[in-house]
Amino acid sequence: MLQIKNLAVQYKNELPMIKDFNLSVEEGEIISIVGESGSGKTTVIRAIMGALSREGKISSGDILFYNQSLLGKSREEWQKLRGTEISMIFQDCGSTLNPIRKIGSQYVEYIRMHTKMSKKEAWDKAVSMLDKMKLADSENIMNSYPHQLSGGMRQRVGIAMVMTFNAKLLLADEPTSALDVTTQAQIVREMMALRDNFGTSIIMITHNLGVAAYMSDKIVVMQQGKVVDMGTRDEVINYPSSDYTKKLLAAVPEMEGESFV
Ligand SMILES: Nc1ncnc2c1ncn2[C@@H]1O[C@H](COP(=O)(O)OP(=O)(O)OP(=O)(O)O)[C@@H](O)[C@H]1O
Ligand SMILES: [Mg+2]
Numbered sequence: 001m002l003q004i005k006n007l008a009v010q011y012k013n014e015l016p017m018i019k020d021f022n023l024s025v026e027e028g029e030i031i032s033i034v035g036e037s038g039s040g041k042t043t044v045i046r047a048i049m050g051a052l053s054r055e056g057k058i059s060s061g062d063i064l065f066y067n068q069s070l071l072g073k074s075r076e077e078w079q080k081l082r083g084t085e086i087s088m089i090f091q092d093c094g095s096t097l098n099p100i101r102k103i104g105s106q107y108v109e110y111i112r113m114h115t116k117m118s119k120k121e122a123w124d125k126a127v128s129m130l131d132k133m134k135l136a137d138s139e140n141i142m143n144s145y146p147h148q149l150s151g152g153m154r155q156r157v158g159i160a161m162v163m164t165f166n167a168k169l170l171l172a173d174e175p176t177s178a179l180d181v182t183t184q185a186q187i188v189r190e191m192m193a194l195r196d197n198f199g200t201s202i203i204m205i206t207h208n209l210g211v212a213a214y215m216s217d218k219i220v221v222m223q224q225g226k227v228v229d230m231g232t233r234d235e236v237i238n239y240p241s242s243d244y245t246k247k248l249l250a251a252v253p254e255m256e257g258e259s260f261v
Helices: 041-048 075-081 103-114 119-132 138-142 151-163 181-198 209-215 233-238 243-250
Strands: 002-011 018-025 030-035 056-065 086-089 169-173 201-205 218-223 226-232
Touching: 002 041, 018 041, 018 226, 030 041, 030 181, 030 209, 041 056, 041 169, 041 201, 086 151, 103 119, 103 138, 103 151, 119 138, 119 151, 151 181, 169 181, 181 201, 181 209, 209 218, 209 233, 218 233, 218 243, 226 233, 226 243
Parallel strands: 030 201, 030 218, 086 169, 169 201
Antiparallel strands: 002 018, 002 056, 218 226
């Protein structure tokens, strides 16, 4: 469904940050990108989403979504794609909530922007999504302002909103790194359920190779803008080719008391 071919991305007029990046994603596949800070993970998924910062540009290569290039899509075309076909969970998506409006009214409006649901239907849908994110007393959360919630709760509201519509491709940039391990595990399970129930393809960035091993079909390891390991979960975990991946494997944290590598 998604093919990234020989992608190069550069910031300003500097040398390419990302060089010759290739990845193909099948329907229903979960792919994790791991790698050190500054290795270019966010750059890759922002390039897919057409959301590079102003200094960044794709200098060569192509990104095909169902055989159609995403490069050169107009603002209007992107507005149609985003949210319904391709969705992205940002690292700090909780902070994008409007501070002066209650969660419920924002969430209901968001749902009604994309569907023909009545207010009541949209409200119930929102509550059920919040329940899935392990937010206790969702009705109460709907009636709260963002500042009345903790940072982790806001993050979970943001994730719930992004996951409301079953996008074909979900991009997630460290969606859970600010959360405690139990909540993190719950959200990982919800993402996997999305794949199992709707065939959603997911590309997720994580610092945690344990999380990657737990949920992914394929793992991509990046270092300094280059892919140093890529393959099925078992290939990368059992037969890593780079020293960097071997080092990461030796330092894998556990998730809920279990190690998945
Ligand atoms: N707007 C920008 N202008 C110039 N350089 C940038 C810009 N955004 C990112 N970079 C550079 O590109 C490189 C990769 O950044 P990127 O955010 O993709 O890394 P990352 O792997 O997501 O790191 P982290 O794990 O810390 O989030 C870094 O060296 C960074 O300095
Ligand atoms: Mg990043």
